[in-house]
Amino acid sequence: MQRFITALFLAFLLQGVLAGHPHVNYVRHRSRQPTSQVHPRAGTTYKLQDIYQGQSFFHGWDFFTGADPTNGNVDFVSQSEATSSGLAYVQSDNTTVIAVDDKSTVAVGGNRKSVRIQSKKTYTQGLFIADFYSMPHGCGVWPAWWSTGPNWPAGGEIDVVEGVNLGQTNQMTLHTSDGCALDTAAAFTGHTLDTTCASSGGDNSGCGVEDTNDNSYGHGFNIIAGGVFAHLWDDNGISVWHFPRGSIPADITAQTPDPSGWGNPAASWASSSCNIGSHFYDHSLVIDTTICGDWAGAAYASSGCPNTCAEAVADPSNFATAKWNVNYIAVYK
Numbered sequence: 594m595q596r597f598i599t600a601l602f603l604a605f606l607l608q609g610v611l612a613g614h615p616h617v618n619y620v621r622h623r624s625r626q627p628t629s630q631v632h633p634r635a636g637t638t639y640k641l642q643d644i645y646q647g648q649s650f651f652h653g654w655d656f657f658t659g660a661d662p663t664n665g666n667v668d669f670v671s672q673s674e675a676t677s678s679g680l681a682y683v684q685s686d687n688t689t690v691i692a693v694d695d696k697s698t699v700a701v702g703g704n705r706k707s708v709r710i711q712s713k714k715t716y717t718q719g720l721f722i723a724d725f726y727s728m729p730h731g732c733g734v735w736p737a738w739w740s741t742g743p744n745w746p747a748g749g750e751i752d753v754v755e756g757v758n759l760g761q762t763n764q765m766t767l768h769t770s771d772g773c774a775l776d777t778a779a780a781f782t783g784h785t786l787d788t789t790c791a792s793s794g795g796d797n798s799g800c801g802v803e804d805t806n807d808n809s810y811g812h813g814f815n816i817i818a819g820g821v822f823a824h825l826w827d828d829n830g831i832s833v834w835h836f837p838r839g840s841i842p843a844d845i846t847a848q849t850p851d852p853s854g855w856g857n858p859a860a861s862w863a864s865s866s867c868n869i870g871s872h873f874y875d876h877s878l879v880i881d882t883t884i885c886g887d888w889a890g891a892a893y894a895s896s897g898c899p900n901t902c903a904e905a906v907a908d909p910s911n912f913a914t915a916k917w918n919v920n921y922i923a924v925y926k
């Protein structure tokens with residue numbers, strides 16, 4: 594039994610090494626010394642700049658139809674195909690559904706239809722609030738709510754919501770060019786996965802932080818009707834908060850958000866070890882769901898999913914819960 598467990602453990606480690614993916618990293622550093630430094634400064638007021646919600650939700654987004662850069666088994670469809678196939682639509686209650694095809698059978702190892710949208714507007718800094726009633730999850734499924742700048746990784750990437758397969762906690766990650774690190778002295782509640790944000794050559798894992806709350810991702814997120822992810826991006830740093838549906842601060846609901854009253858974020862990257870202004874600019878906002886590929890595929894077996902990811906992609910019933918249900922995305926300045 595011990596030998597079996599050791600073999601399992603080695604296989605698990607090897608998965609991470611072989612994956613070579615931006616987002617896979619099992620090294621943890623927990624010797625953090627929290628300080629009193631808190632990213633949001635009191636007294637800043639934020640004004641609503643854009644809100645994507647309701648019947649006009651998709652007016653502000655383009656549908657990306659290129660190959661998935663993370664090698665997923667997906668065909669990202671155009672807006673007209675997404676609309677006619679029921680993969681992107683606004684419901685009569687004003688919530689927006691962004692789904693993976695859960696009706697068609699595809700070949701083992703083939704591609705399944707999915708959606709990736711990116712905002713027409715680009716943003717440099719701001720306070721971003723995303724309210725989701727549900728997010729995609731399940732074996733082979735890899736959803737993300739994120740933003741990315743030009744000339745990756747020069748313009749930076751902020752992964753606000755991301756996970757794979759049967760994962761139960763959200764992973765938040767920055768990707769940058771050289772010279773940006775996560776300062777573990779900043780006050781935040783998540784577990785640090787890696788402190789090197791620079792993504793290049795063989796190491797694309799970025800500087801990730803894992804939420805500690807089981808309501809932050811997948812089934813656990815959906816079963817309580819989701820919640821809000823808020824992230825503040827300014828000269829002092831980038832911080833991400835997660836609020837379960839029942840504990841969304843009243844100032845968020847009232848559209849007068851004040852992050853200085855929200856307590857410690859789940860993740861925070863302070864400007865003390867990363868020049869935010871030079872590493873992050875002109876970001877498009879992105880919502881997508883891919884399948885298998887560099888992370889969900891590589892971590893498939895160690896996630897406790899049956900058979901292979903190539904087999905999972907073939908069966909539409911595996912994607913019944915692979916849906917985003919968006920209340921709104923708001924951007925404040």
Ligand SMILES: *[C@@H]1O[C@H](CO)[C@@H](O)[C@H](O)[C@H]1NC(C)=O
Pocket residue numbers: 647648685686687
């Ligand atoms: C949906 O949004 C429209 C436009 O803002 C509003 O008039 C309508 O009452 C909303 N419907 C629901 C069910 O909230």
